[in-house]
Amino acid sequence: MKTKTLTLTAIFAAAAIAMSTLENLVPINAFIPIPGLKLGIANLAILCAYYIIGRKSAFFVGILKVSAIFLTFGNVSSMFISLCGTLLAFASLFIGERLYDRMISFIGVSAISAVFHATGQIFAACILTKSSACVTILLPLGLCSIITGIFTGLLMNCIYPPLKARIKT
Numbered sequence: 001m002k003t004k005t006l007t008l009t010a011i012f013a014a015a016a017i018a019m020s021t022l023e024n025l026v027p028i029n030a031f032i033p034i035p036g037l038k039l040g041i042a043n044l045a046i047l048c049a050y051y052i053i054g055r056k057s058a059f060f061v062g063i064l065k066v067s068a069i070f071l072t073f074g075n076v077s078s079m080f081i082s083l084c085g086t087l088l089a090f091a092s093l094f095i096g097e098r099l100y101d102r103m104i105s106f107i108g109v110s111a112i113s114a115v116f117h118a119t120g121q122i123f124a125a126c127i128l129t130k131s132s133a134c135v136t137i138l139l140p141l142g143l144c145s146i147i148t149g150i151f152t153g154l155l156m157n158c159i160y161p162p163l164k165a166r167i168k169t
Contacts, residue, residue, distance in 0.1 A: 008167065009049065009057040013064040016045035020069050034140050036081070036121050040114055040148045043089070047110065047156050050093055052167055058093070062086045081124040088120030089113045106160065107153030114149030115142050 020042035028037055042065060050058035066086050070079035096109030104112075118141045125134040 005053055005057060008053045009060050012045045012049040012053070012057070013061045013068075015048075016042045016061055016065040017068045019045060020065055021072070024069075024073060032144060034137060034144055036118065036125075036137075036141055037144050038148070040110075040117075040145075040152045041155070043110065043113065043117075043152055044155055044159065046090075047093075047106065047113075047152075048160065048163060050097075051160065052164055055093075059090060062090055077128055080128065081121050084124035085117040085119075085121035088123075089117035092116035105153065106156040107150050110153030110156055111146050111149030114145040114152065118142050118145040 023039050023041050026039060028039060029035075046058050046062050046065070049061045063083075063086070066079060066082045069082065070076075074082070092113045092115075093109070096104070096112050099108065119138065122134050122138045122141065126132055
């Protein structure tokens with residue numbers, strides 16, 4: 001990895017960790033009582049890394065975010081759930097990348113990624129609990145994920161152009 005890429009990866013990882021930490025302070029579940037629901041703001045850093053410095057760096061940003069949040073706040077179960085969501089969301093970025101510019105904007109990419117993230121989390125919870133009962137919250141969590149994904153995509157549409165212009169890769 002080149003020094004510039006490594007530095008940008010570290011910056012985006014730090015941003016993802018900071019945003020995820022702030023996101024944990026927002027009591028969204030007090031208003032919408034759906035387990036696992038988050039605003040998804042930390043995903044901005046992963047999306048920026050993906051589209052500015054590439055897949056490999058974005059993958060490391062996601063893994064570093066999960067690891068740091070686990071070391072700071074979590075337990076092994078929450079890390080597994082978060083990791084499964086992150087990996088499935090990352091895989092969905094390949095789909096979004098193929099559709100981006102031709103069919104959908106960052107709003108669509110982010111909404112798809114959010115739904116995949118929620119799906120990964122639910123399936124991880126099913127594995128941990130050895131029960132398929134967790135699937136019952138997939139529909140409400142998926143619908144809320146679309147909304148939070150749209151919000152994240154709108155933010156991405158605002159921050160990506162000036163960020164891309166400032167970062168020469």
